Every structure is written in structure tokens, then in C-alpha cells.
Amino acid sequence: MRIFDPHIHMTSRTTDDYERMAAAGVRAVVEPAFWLGQPRTSPDSFADYFDSIIGWEPFRAAQFGVRHHATIALNPKEANDPRCRPVLDLLPRYLEKDGVVAVGEIGYDSMTPAEDEAFAAQLALAVDHELPAMVHTPHRDKARGVERSLAVVAESGIDPGRVVLDHLNEVTAGLVRDSGCWLGFSIYPDTKMSPPRMVELLRLYGTERMLVNSAADWGRSDPLLTRATGEAMLLAGFTADDVDRVLWRNPVEFYAQSGRLDLTGVDDADAPGGAGGQPGAGGAGGAAPAGGTFAGNSILRGGS
Numbered sequence: 001m002r003i004f005d006p007h008i009h010m011t012s013r014t015t016d017d018y019e020r021m022a023a024a025g026v027r028a029v030v031e032p033a034f035w036l037g038q039p040r041t042s043p044d045s046f047a048d049y050f051d052s053i054i055g056w057e058p059f060r061a062a063q064f065g066v067r068h069h070a071t072i073a074l075n076p077k078e079a080n081d082p083r084c085r086p087v088l089d090l091l092p093r094y095l096e097k098d099g100v101v102a103v104g105e106i107g108y109d110s111m112t113p114a115e116d117e118a119f120a121a122q123l124a125l126a127v128d129h130e131l132p133a134m135v136h137t138p139h140r141d142k143a144r145g146v147e148r149s150l151a152v153v154a155e156s157g158i159d160p161g162r163v164v165l166d167h168l169n170e171v172t173a174g175l176v177r178d179s180g181c182w183l184g185f186s187i188y189p190d191t192k193m194s195p196p197r198m199v200e201l202l203r204l205y206g207t208e209r210m211l212v213n214s215a216a217d218w219g220r221s222d223p224l225l226t227r228a229t230g231e232a233m234l235l236a237g238f239t240a241d242d243v244d245r246v247l248w249r250n251p252v253e254f255y256a257q258s259g260r261l262d263l264t265g266v267d268d269a270d271a272p273g274g275a276g277g278q279p280g281a282g283g284a285g286g287a288a289p290a291g292g293t294f295a296g297n298s299i300l301r302g303g304s
């Protein structure tokens with residue numbers, strides 16, 4: 001089973017996770033820019049974070065044969081903080097970088113006027129930079145959040161086929177299905193979607209434009225729930241080709257719209273499932289090959 005996790009915050013995960021993910025078939029990931037769990041106090045803090053998810057993190061992933069790309073944005077939560085908003089001026093520079101495959105996560109948290117403004121401004125950036133957009137949908141008041149997000153997307157003029165609305169569930173999936181946007185589902189250990197619920201949604205809506213991710217971060221989450229979903233699909237009678245479509249070909253198709261997805265060496269359908277990627281293949285978005293150092297540092301204890 002080859003797996004592409006289209007939404008995972010690897011910077012908050014350990015090397016053990018990379019090992020387990022590679023062994024489970026995860027060969028590629030996209031890391032969306034998000035908040036830290038506590039407020040940032042200046043745009044400089046974003047710059048270091050962005051540099052890390054397009055520099056150090058791809059290097060770290062490559063040590064385990066996992067290809068890493070990123071999406072860049074001011075996240076919905078921090079769009080409300082006047083200390084953070086100047087980062088909007090920094091974004092165009094980052095959106096030109098090789099390993100950046102979308103603008104995201106953007107969208108709504110509490111649906112404030114400040115979020116409206118940041119959301120629209122960043123959809124405009126996606127259009128300008130010819131990048132797809134990854135839209136986070138709010139965890140509270142979900143249906144209204146999705147309806148409003150779809151309205152902002154429509155107003156922006158971006159092609160809906162270049163937009164994914166993420167963190168959907170049974171209540172919101174239908175609203176997005178008819179919009180032409182992609183549908184993203186985050187599979188969590190005990191909230192939101194579970195593998196069996198995801199299987200039901202795939203039965204209902206089919207496999208087209210469907211993306212499944214773990215959205216694993218520093219909170220309670222599990223980077224192997226993509227694999228668990230693939231297994232639940234097989235048990236429910238989906239074919240191996242259906243699983244490959246949902247867990248590999250769909251995210252590839254979505255992010256390839258950036259023109260920057262580089263899966264050389266990890267995308268061979270016949271490669272033995274598991275580790276994926278040959279150590280040393282490296283290369284994506286400036287990712288360094290396995291081994292060696294990044295800015296003089298390695299993942300080895302002691303730094304070299």
C-alpha cells in the first residue's frame with residue numbers, strides 16, 4: 001500500500017513516527033503551515049517556522065525515505081492577531097519556493113472579519129502564484145463555516161478544482177461535493193472522522209476528489225490512521241486500486257497542480273510496500289538526500 005498523507009504536521013512528530021510511517025507505506029507527506037499551540041509574537045517567528053518546514057523537515061523526512069513538501073500561509077487562528085498579520089507581506093517570497101505546493105492552511109477558525117480578510121487575500125495569492133489552496137474548516141459551527149468558506153472560494157475566482165476543504169464530516173461533505181472543490185477528511189483517534197466512518201463516506205460519494213489525511217500534530221492524533229483507513233476500505237470490499245487512488249493518486253493529482261510535486265524515486269507502484277523511496281533519492285523541493293547534514297546539522301545525537 002503506497003500512502004501520501006496530504007496533511008500532517010511532522011515538525012511536531014518524532015523520528016519514531018517517521019520510521020513507523022515509512023514501514024506502513026507512507027512515502028510522501030505535505031506539511032501545511034499552522035499555529036504552534038501558543039501565539040506567535042511577531043512575523044519573524046513565522047519566517048523561522050516556514051524555513052524549517054521547507055528546509056530542515058524535508059531533510060529529516062528524507063532520512064526515512066519519505067518525501068516532504070509544504071504549504072505556506074497565515075493560519076486562520078492567528079489571522080486575528082495584529083502581531084501576526086504582517087506575515088501576509090512575507091508570503092509571496094515563500095510561495096515562490098520549490099517545495100511549496102499550495103497556499104494553506106487558510107480559512108476560518110471563528111469566522112471573524114479579520115479572518116474574512118486574510119482568507120480572501122490568501123486565495124488571491126494562490127491565484128497570483130498559480131498554486132492550489134488548502135482550506136481548513138472550523139471545528140465549531142461546522143456547516144455554517146463550510147458554507148461561508150465555499151462562498152469566499154467562489155468569490156475569489158479560483159478554480160474550485162484547485163481547492164481542498166479539509167476536516168469535513170458527514171454533515172459537511174455533501175455541501176462541498178457539489179462545489180467542484182476537493183474533499184479532505186482528517187482521521188483522528190477519537191474525534192471527527194474514524195476509519196469506519198470514512199469508509200461509509202467513500203461508499204456514499206465515491207473515490208473521486210476525496211483526500212484522506214491524519215492531520216497529526218502535537219495534539220492527540222495518529223500518523224498511521226491513513227494506513228488504517230486503507231485497511232478498513234479493503235475489509236469493506238474496496239479494491240486495492242480504489243485504495244491506491246484515495247491514498248496515493250488523489251493527493252498526487254491535487255498537489256501536482258502546483259507544478260512542483262517531485263516524487264521521483266518514491267512513486268513506483270511496484271516498489272515493495274513499506275519503506276518506499278530509496279535512501280539517497282532525495283531531491284524534492286530542495287530536500288536533501290538521506291545522510292549528510294542540513295545547514296551543518298544531522299538527526300544524529302550530538303548534531304553531526
Ligand SMILES: [Zn+2]
Binds near residue numbers: 007032215
Ligand atoms: Zn492542520
